[in-house]
Amino acid sequence: VLHATRLLHTTRQSLAPLPPLPEKGGEVRYGLIPEEFFQFLYPKTGVTGPYMLGTGLLLYLLSKEIYVINHETVAAACILSVIIYGVKKYGSDVAAFADKLNEEKVAKALAVKNEAIKDLETAIEQEKKEQWRVEGCSYLFDAKRNNVAMLLETNYRERLMTVYNEVKKRLDYQVAMQNLKRQKEQDHMIQWVEKNVVQSITPQQQKESIAKCILDLKALSKTAQAAV
Amino acid sequence: GPLSERRLMDVRLGELPAWLATCDLSPQGLLGGVWKACNSYYDKYINVKRGGPAGISMLLAGYCLLSYGWNYQHIKCHRWRKYH
Numbered sequence: 218v219l220h221a222t223r224l225l226h227t228t229r230q231s232l233a234p235l236p237p238l239p240e241k242g243g244e245v246r247y248g249l250i251p252e253e254f255f256q257f258l259y260p261k262t263g264v265t266g267p268y269m270l271g272t273g274l275l276l277y278l279l280s281k282e283i284y285v286i287n288h289e290t291v292a293a294a295c296i297l298s299v300i301i302y303g304v305k306k307y308g309s310d311v312a313a314f315a316d317k318l319n320e321e322k323v324a325k326a327l328a329v330k331n332e333a334i335k336d337l338e339t340a341i342e343q344e345k346k347e348q349w350r351v352e353g354c355s356y357l358f359d360a361k362r363n364n365v366a367m368l369l370e371t372n373y374r375e376r377l378m379t380v381y382n383e384v385k386k387r388l389d390y391q392v393a394m395q396n397l398k399r400q401k402e403q404d405h406m407i408q409w410v411e412k413n414v415v416q417s418i419t420p421q422q423q424k425e426s427i428a429k430c431i432l433d434l435k436a437l438s439k440t441a442q443a444a445v
Numbered sequence: 446g447p448l449s450e451r452r453l454m455d456v457r458l459g460e461l462p463a464w465l466a467t468c469d470l471s472p473q474g475l476l477g478g479v480w481k482a483c484n485s486y487y488d489k490y491i492n493v494k495r496g497g498p499a500g501i502s503m504l505l506a507g508y509c510l511l512s513y514g515w516n517y518q519h520i521k522c523h524r525w526r527k528y529h
Contacts (some may be wrong), residue, residue, distance in 0.1 A: 238492055241494075241495055242493040244491060245490070245497070248503075253505075280529065282525065284513075308497075308498070310496065316495070
């Protein structure tokens with residue numbers, strides 16, 4: 218069970234999301250002196266105050282030779298002029314290039330974020346689908362239970378059938394045995410009776426029976442002759 | 446606000462000694478102060494979306510002045526005039 222009321226960030230301040238960077242830096246005049254200095258002097262000396270201050274300072278430094286003019290001054294002048302020329306000419310191009318690089322970086326990060334969000338959303342949908350499926354679980358289980366019950370029933374009936382068949386076979390066997398026995402006894406008795414009768418017919422009886430037959434045949438032939 | 450929590454730019458000149466007394470002058474405190482100053486400079490002039498030459502040019506100018514100051518004793522020998 219997820220306790221949704223528990224705080225996720227336990228530290229005082231989370232480091233994300235960071236506030237976006239400011240668009241432009243502090244204002245600087247002539248690339249060297251921040252604007253705050255001019256604003257600081259404005260109430261007392263107006264607009265030209267800082268320039269007057271600068272000129273006076275420069276003249277003081279030069280006249281008292283606190284700033285000495287030597288070969289380094291010439292070198293500095295040349296270098297500065299080249300730098301300023303370069304900045305003025307190619308500054309905007311370099312700025313555009315840097316902006317493009319920044320854009321690409323931000324776009325990549327944003328793409329990653331969107332990918333992650335999309336993946337999470339699909340995961341959420343699948344989760345919801347799974348939850349919906351869980352609701353249908355009860356039907357699934359009912360169907361499975363029915364299947365199992367059916368299997369048990371069929372198995373029971375099959376076994377009942379086998380029992381019935383086996384018992385029938387044994388009873389048939391018993392019945393067949395009894396029939397066979399009776400038949401064998403009958404046959405045996407008939408044979409025995411016949412055998413005894415045939416044995417009992419003595420030769421004298423045979424002669425008498427043959428003589429009787431001849432007499433009968435003669436009588437028959439007389440009647441038959443008469444009929445013809 | 447109270448004196449100890451104000452930044453240096455907001456302290457008036459008369460209150461400067463009192464402000465210095467309240468701030469943390471141990472090595473860690475000084476280091477922390479330097480670190481905070483650096484970070485505020487960076488946040489104001491360098492960590493911006495569209496910066497200009499101002500950020501590094503001020504640093505380079507400061508470096509020029511510092512090195513001039515360190516080499517002043519040597520440069521004093523190359524003066525053009527003896528008396529000013």
